[in-house]
Amino acid sequence: MGLTLPTPRPPTSESSGLLAKALPSGTVFQYILALLVVSFIIYLVVGEVARYRSRIPNLPGPRGLPVVGSLPWLRGKVHAEQYRLWSLKYGDVFQVQLGERTAVIVNSAAAARSLFLGQREAMNSRPLFYVLHGKVQGGSAVTSIGTSPWSDSCKKRRKVGATAMNKVAVDSYQPTINAESRGFISDLLAASLSNEDHIVDFRDSVRKYAMNLVLTLNYGTRVENIKQLRGDTIFAEMVLVETEISRFRNVSQNYENYIPLLRPIGKVLSWIGVRDDKYMAEIGKRRVGYHKALLENLRSEVAAGTDKPCIQGNVLKDPESKGLSEGELLSVSLSMMAGADTSQPTVGWALLLLSQRQDLQQKAYDAIVETDASILSAADVSTFKVEYVDAFTKEVGRYYTALKLGLPRATHDELEANWNGATIPSKTLVFLNAWACSQDPVLFPEPLIFSPERWINAGSTATTHLHQYAFGIGGRMCIANHLAHKALYTAFLHLISHFQVLPAVNNLNDPTTIDPLEGLLDKESFVATPKTQFVRLIPRDVARTKSILTSDRT
């Protein structure tokens, strides 16, 4: 006789009663739900107490909501502009709660000077962020200078970078700057002549120019042609990785930086495959990967004696001289590439502005001719001093302020800062609102008017303080400000000498294209990239332009 299993019986009212007794207040699901609700309420209460306690006494600012703080009021807006508007209500320096993190925003030129120059040491650090430092870099100590808290190592790395890019050093790079600027003109000419309307998508040419300057200075290498920026090359990898890094560095979005509750949720989403958390770490590793490949390449060139003078080469040849570890050397390289990312939008904005403002373009062209007509056919232009173009370069920097909130700053690990009776504790997140400072009417009367003349005609008192806030201020100001200014100035001189810039057909009647706020590609991105990338470039004299392009690179 075979063994038979008892046939399962449907639950009777008697058995379900037993189950009900075992779970007196509902199903397991209800239990979990109740637990979650209670935990959430506890989280809200604890978080709200912490948020309340983290507010800085005597410093005004909006209170915001539990958990999210003032983030909902910033969503979809240009944060720097929203902060500028809030400063009209709360004062030059106020606090805001970004999720559960308190940030201090500095919104006027006078306040910026008082805090970043007057209390330089206390304001000298940089904050750590969950997404960039934690997820992308996986907690590694190797981070760029601009994202490093203040320390002896940071001081050392900053010194190496700053020395390599001080005024004297930048003067010695003029042959490179001129050659790369000619490369830029060459790319634009090819693009212009490639179609009968002379419409140019300037994005790749601008990117190549910005990248080549930092690649040459740091590694003694360069991108030869636009094709290398796409497809299967190390440079294409660089473009992709740096674009992603810039997205993860964006401290206006990436809400996990501010709302800890999102972190476990993100992990669960990643676990069930809705998003890919590993991607951030992978991008971090790929960034280190391409830098290592470039360094290896340079190492072989140094060994073969075929290297060109550059920052990393100097250290490789004399490792003791700079006292930098391999990680610190990598940090300097990461900083240089991040800098290239910032130069690009400024050139883009200038092209768009010139296209719609023929009056400015004519003034700049006339100024070049009046200064020295030989500039028009000179291969090297950076040493000519055309005051109007120099002022135009500064005004583009002010008017468009590429990093509207600078790079996030923090108070020193052990020092407090003071503002109007309020004590800003150590390790507090601080933003220099470079956009608001550049719009400060005390320093820049009629700030909404684009006026290069303000940099030329300013009275002596104003000139003393006329500062380019686009590069930040104080002990962590951009170390490449001379280089960036010289590179932009040279490119603009070449550009205006060789092309007439006109709007592309689709931008003809769209003034928002050149508006520093309305013309943004992404209002919440921390790098102010223009949404349009097309202009018409009519060569003034093709033969003359070709004649400067045949000069050899130095």
Ligand code: HEM
């Ligand atoms: C138009 C181009 C550029 C603009 C508008 C710009 C702007 C800035 C700003 C606003 C800061 C933060 C300053 C502060 O916190 O006060 C900064 C920092 C920095 N910039 Fe630039 N930058 C540009 C180009 C470059 C380039 C080409 C490089 C590298 C070759 C570079 C390297 C750095 C570094 C290393 C820092 C960090 C300094 C520190 O934290 O101590 N920048 N830049």
